[in-house]
Structures are given as structure tokens and as C-alpha cells.
Amino acid sequence: MTYPPYNKHPEVSVRGFDAHAWRGWNDIITALNTRVLTSRKTVLVIDCYPGVRLEELERNVLARFGNAVRINVETARRDEHTLSEMLARNLTDDRVFGVLSCHQLAEFFDAEALTALQKQVAEAAGLVIVYGSGAALVHPGDVLVYADMPRWEIQQRMRAGELGNWGVENLTEDMLRRYKRAFFVEWRVFDRHKTPLLKRCDFLLDTTQADAPAMVSGEALRAGLKQTTQQPFRVVPFFDPGVWGGQWMKQRFDLDPAKPNYAWCFDCVPEENSLLMRFGDVRIEIPSIDIVLLQPRALLGEKVHARFGAEFPIRFDFLDTVGGQNLSFQVHPLTEYIQQQFGMHYTQDESYYILDAEPGAVVYLGTQTGTRPEAMMDDLRQAARGEKPFDDARFVNQIPAKKHDHFLIPAGTVHCSGAGTMVLEISATPYIFTFKLWDWGRLGLDGLPRPVHLDHGEQVIDWQRDTQWVNDHLVNRIEPVAEGEGWREERTGLHEREFIETRRHWFSGPVVHHTEGGVNVLNLVEGDEARVDSPSGAFEPFVVHYAETFIIPAAVGEYRITPWGKGSGQQLATVKAWVRG
Known part of the structure; x- marks a missing residue:
């Protein structure tokens, strides 16, 4: 294919x-x-x-x-x-x-x-x-x-x-x-x-x-x-294998077939990605954090820069478990915990946008109604000691996942993606503050046990996020916003405890967007190809392909996205994220 x-x-x-x-x-x-x-x-x-x-x-x-x-x-x-x-x-x-x-x-x-x-x-x-x-x-x-x-x-x-x-x-x-x-x-x-x-x-x-x-x-x-900072751009994605990694990215992105799997792709994490700049016939590779450090106001916008300083607060990355295994069962720290324990300004709020899923795929999200904290933590500690597997079916909700679902994961919510999912993770930028609670008894690729952090995790789990609460607040909270000829806009998240707003646009014709003074990050989640241009001709047209993440700096202002090339005649969709005002 x-x-x-x-x-x-x-x-x-x-x-x-x-x-x-x-x-x-x-x-x-x-x-x-x-x-x-x-x-x-x-x-x-x-x-x-x-x-x-x-x-x-x-x-x-x-x-x-x-x-x-x-x-x-x-x-x-x-x-x-x-x-x-x-x-x-x-x-x-x-x-x-x-x-x-x-x-x-x-x-x-x-x-x-x-x-x-x-x-x-x-x-x-x-x-x-x-x-x-x-x-x-x-x-x-x-x-x-x-x-x-x-x-x-x-x-x-x-x-x-x-x-x-x-x-x-x-x-x-x-x-x-x-x-x-x-x-x-x-x-x-x-x-x-x-x-x-x-x-x-x-x-x-x-x-x-x-x-x-x-x-x-x-x-x-x-x-x-x-x-x-005056035009759309992409940073250089990088791919990495993992113990739970899958095969979807390898096939869809034409990656090295000799690798056993690919678990992660960092497609927009400017703190770690590179930026390629071409000057005539010379290509220069620099850390993409350099544009954040040197052009924070034009890139982020005044309000975002005032709030976060020279940090890029939005992260898009991929998690591939298609043909792979469950992610580690985990939780992220609450804001005050990450500030007091690790000196970070803000926490690792997340969401899972399902780019693709196999039949029977699930997302583990929140605790089952009636779960007693001491019982679940005791079960996790027994599992960490190797005495028994963690009884996930007893304690954790397993919610069916299909293509274009959006699961919201504010910090404090226990979660993980199950096998058979291709996740576009749309999240706040802090990205290593994962308190693993259970890793399904696996070793890492280095042959060492993957560390769990039950003491940290116990301090931050929100036990009120049970079955009913999760379904009411975190699963497909999709609301229609606006529509016009050949397009419609939906709000998909994130949760009110998270500072990122996400909108999905379905379109078969041109859609006009505006940064409204803040950086936008988008991914083409449906359709082969689209073109991003300026209605006023302020920048050169920019072509994006399926699953590519791209950044629209705050200084761009108005921009337009249109089906293009192989995407012409298709219904396309983008997911757009920005920092709420």
C-alpha cells in the first residue's frame, strides 16, 4: 500500500x-x-x-x-x-x-x-x-x-x-x-x-x-x-524504539525496517528537536530551542511569553503501540508537587488523540468506581516486588478507543494507552515527569528493570476520578463551535485544569484561521495533503502531509489551510492547539 x-x-x-x-x-x-x-x-x-x-x-x-x-x-x-x-x-x-x-x-x-x-x-x-x-x-x-x-x-x-x-x-x-x-x-x-x-x-x-x-x-x-517566526515551519522529528513500541510509524513514515519497533516520535518538542535552515546550498542544523530563546515574543506571542518566558509550552508527539504492547501504567504530578519537588514551573498535563486504532483497542483512564486507594497501592507494591501482576482489571477503567477519539488526561489521572493504538499526544511540554506505577513486569531495552515511582505516584493520584467522572469529563468532550461552506469546527478539549485549548476542523475547502496573538500547533490528522498560505501573501505557501505537525508562530496572524495535491477532493481534518488566554 x-x-x-x-x-x-x-x-x-x-x-x-x-x-x-x-x-x-x-x-x-x-x-x-x-x-x-x-x-x-x-x-x-x-x-x-x-x-x-x-x-x-x-x-x-x-x-x-x-x-x-x-x-x-x-x-x-x-x-x-x-x-x-x-x-x-x-x-x-x-x-x-x-x-x-x-x-x-x-x-x-x-x-x-x-x-x-x-x-x-x-x-x-x-x-x-x-x-x-x-x-x-x-x-x-x-x-x-x-x-x-x-x-x-x-x-x-x-x-x-x-x-x-x-x-x-x-x-x-x-x-x-x-x-x-x-x-x-x-x-x-x-x-x-x-x-x-x-x-x-x-x-x-x-x-x-x-x-x-x-x-x-x-x-x-x-x-x-x-x-x-513569520511563517509556518516544522522541526525535525526523531523516532525511538521502546519495549512497548509498535509498527504503525515504521510502515506509514518509511522508517528503518531493520529496527524492531518504534515507540515514540517527538514531532514538536522544541526543547529537544532540531531546526534545519538552508542558506543557498548549505544546510545548518541547530537546536530548535534556539528560536525560542532568541525570538520568544514573535514565536509565542506576548501573552504566552509573559506567562511562560522563553519556553515552548505545547508538545505534540506520537506513541505507537500498533503491533506492540501497553504503555506503562502511570500518573503525572500535580502543579504544586512538580514545583515543590522538581523546580518546574508547570506540570505535565496530557491528552491522547487517537490517530488510528486496531479493533478492540482501549485506553486505561482513571480508577474504577469504588476503588479503595490503600487496596490499589498495596496491589501495586506487591507487583513492584514481583509477587504478582497488578490487577488492572479490578482497579482501572478500560475505555474502548477508536480513530479520532480524544481522551483528556489532567495531571493526577492514572492512565496509559493500551496495545493497538496510534496516539497523537497533545500536551504541556514537561515530558519526563512520568511516575510509572506498573510496567507489566517488563525490562527496559537496556536489560534493567524500568523504574517505578510508587511513593511519588501515591502523593498525586486523584482518587475522585472514577468511572463516572472520567466518562463525564475526559472522554470525547467534543462540542460543535462553528461551520461554513466546506468546513466545520469542533472543540475537543482540553480539560479545564489544563491550559491548552484544542479545536478540530473538518474541511473540504479553504479554512481561515488566526493565531489571535498566540502560537498555534497543528497536525493534519485526516487526509493526504494540505497547503497553508497567507490570504495577504505574507509568507510562501507551506505544504503539509498526513500526520505532520507544524507550528504557526504568533506573529503570523491570519493563515488559511486548503486541501492540496493528493488531498484535493478529500475531507481533511486538522487538530489545532493553543494556550488559553
């Missing part, structure tokens, strides 16, 4: 800066030479996100400037023991959860050693190259290069055994613990550090692909990010 194409490498074509980007080390060195050989003394600073291969820079950049004074800022970093003591409160003893760091990068360096490096730069003549993570702490740079790195690539390097955490020799440590340290500490600290650098850097260096570097001028980068 032939399926609609799914674009796994969407790009933003930046206008007007074709000559501002370079590919390959030779062209990159030539471009740098035009800046560093024009005066008697020049300080070239190459600051790096952790995960950039410093040996690649040393071999391909520093070696080309043989007479330069070379200074690696990381020689001034505090030792591993000191850092571990400093971060103990953030890292905790848990494999999965920590506390968000508010540290500044300078705290990770020995002040006297940093001062000594600054003195060395001041006394040097000719070309001085300061490089490494935090290099701009030594000198602001006469020429500043920022070498960025997408988080998904960082994780791949960790999994391959190449990369530990920054400042720690922990290559063999449990991957969950390494990810925890990156999530709660490193990425917070380095996003804080890099934001002002990206606003003034002369060049951005992309070394995501080994030995295939690319570089773009800072001016072009910033212009490209600004352009992106």
Missing part, C-alpha cells in the same frame, strides 16, 4: 543570505581567516555546547592556525568531586528525577584558574584561540564562534558510549542517570550561557554530523530565525 509522504527532514529556506554560509573545513577556515588576520592581535573565541567534539575542533581548526596561542577553557573547570558536591541537591539519588538547576556557568570553574587564563590572553600577542564549553568566560572574543549541538545528537553520542556528562568521567553510568544530569543541570546552565552569545556571535558552527561541518554568519542565523 502507498502512503502519503512524511517529511522527516523539513527545512526553512532563508532568503537573502546565500553567501553567508560555508560547508566543509576548508571553506570554514577561509571564512575565519578573513576575520582573524586583519589585525596585529585577535582573540578568536570558540564557545561550545557540551557534546561538541573538542578533538574535532583541535584537529580541523586549531591545527590550521599553527602559530596561534591555544587555550582550552575546560582546564579551569572545577574537579569532578567538587562539581558533584555542588550539584548533589539537583542530582538526587533517583535514577530519573532531579531538581532543576539555577546555576550560572561561572560557578563550574575555579575562579583563580579562570583569572589566570584571562591574564594569559591579555599578555599574549598575535592570534589567540580560546575554545571549549564556557570559552566566552575568558574573553568576549574579537571574533566569536558558537558551536551548538542538538540535544537528540547529544543523546545519540551518550548511547553510543562516546559521551558522558560534562566535567564527569561517567561513560559507563546508567543512561537514565546521564540523561537526568543533562536535563536538570547541563542543558539549563548552557542554555542560560549561550543565549546572549547567540545574540552577538559572528558565526555559528554546526558539527552535528561528524567530519561534515557547516557554518553560518551570526547575522544570517539571526535573520533566519526572525524569518521563521
